[in-house]
Every structure is written in structure tokens, then in C-alpha cells.
Amino acid sequence: MRILVTGASGLLGKTLCPLLDEQGWQYWACNSKIFDITNTKMVSEIMNKISLDFIIHLAGYTNIDQAEDNPEMAYSVNQIGTRNIANIAKKHDIPILYVSTDNVFDGKSDKPYKTTDATNPINVYGKSKLAGEREIIKATKKHYILRTSWLYGAGGYVDAMLTFSNFRKEISVVDDQIGCPTSTHDLSLKIIETIKENKPFGIYHVTTSGSASWADFTKKIFELKKRNVEVNAIDKSDFPRPALRPKYCVLDSGDILPNWENSLSEYLAAKK
Numbered sequence: 212m213r214i215l216v217t218g219a220s221g222l223l224g225k226t227l228c229p230l231l232d233e234q235g236w237q238y239w240a241c242n243s244k245i246f247d248i249t250n251t252k253m254v255s256e257i258m259n260k261i262s263l264d265f266i267i268h269l270a271g272y273t274n275i276d277q278a279e280d281n282p283e284m285a286y287s288v289n290q291i292g293t294r295n296i297a298n299i300a301k302k303h304d305i306p307i308l309y310v311s312t313d314n315v316f317d318g319k320s321d322k323p324y325k326t327t328d329a330t331n332p333i334n335v336y337g338k339s340k341l342a343g344e345r346e347i348i349k350a351t352k353k354h355y356i357l358r359t360s361w362l363y364g365a366g367g368y369v370d371a372m373l374t375f376s377n378f379r380k381e382i383s384v385v386d387d388q389i390g391c392p393t394s395t396h397d398l399s400l401k402i403i404e405t406i407k408e409n410k411p412f413g414i415y416h417v418t419t420s421g422s423a424s425w426a427d428f429t430k431k432i433f434e435l436k437k438r439n440v441e442v443n444a445i446d447k448s449d450f451p452r453p454a455l456r457p458k459y460c461v462l463d464s465g466d467i468l469p470n471w472e473n474s475l476s477e478y479l480a481a482k483k
């Protein structure tokens with residue numbers, strides 16, 4: 212199995228790539244320096260020279276707040292870059308797996324979003340990721356679109372909170388934004404399972420089950436690690452940010468992953 216992995220240097224890629232090694236699969240791990248997906252000419256030149264069986268497309272412009280001020284950059288990576296990568300999949304007639312986001316929804320629902328629910332992004336990041344989904348769907352039927360949310364893994368939010376707890380005893384965290392914290396390890400295993408089992412092509416929601424606010428999530432991190440940090444629950448309006456965030460963005464993933472608390476507990480247990 213020869214795989215192109217874009218975004219290999221990111222939060223998710225860093226967890227996924229060692230697990231691809233364990234499968235014995237050959238893969239080409241790319242970041243923006245060695246393979247800029249927005250450079251249409253370069254992408255097509257390189258891709259004419261190599262032979263592939265599968266594309267895992269993780270590369271993305273992921274800074275939600277900065278995307279509001281830099282929509283061209285967000286669309287350049289998330290739409291045009293994704294179109295370039297999708298066209299390779301089409302040309303070589305190979306499957307492509309694209310990781311998308313809960314931000315394609317507006318968060319106004321009161322029940323978990325199904326894959327068939329209408330999308331309606333409320334920030335530039337979500338709009339550009341949805342544009343990426345559409346490029347993939349337009350280019351090839353052989354696609355997997357995995358929507359996920361609130362990823363944490365080595366060097367991400369959970370680790371940042373543990374470092375924070377070494378220096379501070381109090382933190383304010385928003386309590387009126389609800390989602391599904393999902394570990395990059397759990398998602399990576401699902402990516403591998405999807406490829407190995409030749410699952411039917413289409414859109415999937417892949418998150419842990421249950422739901423939490425950022426304040427719930429943060430409290431649980433400190434509780435499980437026995438860190439004495441007071442979490443003050445605040446409203447989003449007390450912490451204005453450039454990009455709107457969907458208020459309720461729980462994805463209905465059919466309980467394919469464990470409850471978020473169990474996953475978090477496993478992640479923390481594996482840390483020193």
C-alpha cells in the first residue's frame with residue numbers, strides 16, 4: 212500500500228503516521244514545505260511521477276480566528292489545495308480520505324448532527340472546509356469524508372492544560388459551546404479501519420460519544436490528573452474572539468468510538 216499523507220506534520224498526522232508504520236504501509240508524509248498543495252503546477256508535476264494506491268488528505272488551514280482576516284489563505288489551502296489533491300485521486304483512480312470538521316454546521320441544532328443534515332457554516336474556516344468537501348465530491352466518487360471535532364493529541368489542548376496547571380491555579384473556560392472532544396489516536400485508528408475494511412465511500416462522522424462544554428472537558432482533565440486548578444465557567448460573550456463558533460456541535464457518529472471521558476482517561480493514563 213503506497214499512501215500520500217498531506218498534513219503529516221500536524222496534530223493528527225503526528226499520531227497517524229506511526230500507526231501507518233505499524234501496518235507496514237509505505238507512505239509519503241508531506242508538510243507545506245516539501246509539498247505545497249496550493250501550488251497547482253507543482254502538485255500535478257510531482258504527482259505525474261509517483262505511483263499511489265491511496266491519499267489521506269489532512270492538510271488544512273486550521274486557525275479558525277485568523278481565517279476571518281485571511282479568507283484567501285483559508286480558501287487557498289482548504290478549497291484550492293483540496294481540489295488539487297482530489298484531482299490527483301481522480302487522475303490515478305485511487306480513493307481519497309479527507310478529514311473535515313464540525314464547523315460545517317451552524318450549531319443551532321439541539322440534537323446531534325447526522326451526515327445527512329444540512330450544512331450551514333458560520334465562520335470562514337467552516338465555509339472553506341465545506342468548499343473542500345464539495346471539491347472532493349465533485350472530483351471523485353471514491354471518497355471518504357470524515358468529519359470530526361475538538362481533536363487533542365501530543366502537543367494539543369490537553370497537554371497545554373497540563374502545562375498550564377504547573378504554573379497557575381485558576382482558569383476561565385467557556386461553558387456555552389458544546390462538542391465532542393476526540394483523541395487523534397481514536398480517529399487515526401478509525402482512518403486505518405476505514406482503509407483496511409474498504410468501507411463504502413461517503414461522508415462519516417467520527418467523534419467520541421457523549422458531549423461536553425470546553426469547561427467540562429477542562430475540569431475533567433484536571434480531575435483525572437489530580438491537578439488543583441479552579442475552572443471558572445464563562446459565557447462565549449465574556450471571551451470575544453474574531454470567529455463565531457457553533458454553539459452546539461455534537462456529531463452523531465453512531466457511538467463508533469468510546470465516551471469522551473473514557474478516551475480522555477486512556478490518553479492521560481498513557482502520559483507520565
Ligand SMILES: NC(=O)c1ccc[n+]([C@@H]2O[C@H](COP(=O)([O-])OP(=O)(O)OC[C@H]3O[C@@H](n4cnc5c(N)ncnc54)[C@H](OP(=O)(O)O)[C@@H]3O)[C@@H](O)[C@H]2O)c1
Pocket residue numbers: 217218219220221222223224241242243244246247248249268269270271272273288292310311312313340359360361362363
Ligand atoms: N484540530 C482539530 O480540532 C480539528 C477538528 C476537526 C477537523 N480538523 C481537520 O483535521 C485536519 C488535521 O488537523 P490538524 O489539527 O492536524 O491540523 P494542524 O495541526 O493545523 O496541521 C495542519 C497541517 O496542514 C499542513 N499544511 C497547511 N498548509 C499547507 C499547504 N499549503 N500545503 C501543504 N500542507 C499544508 C501543515 O503543514 P506545515 O506543518 O508545514 O504547516 C500541517 O501539516 C485538518 O484538515 C483540519 O481541518 C481538525
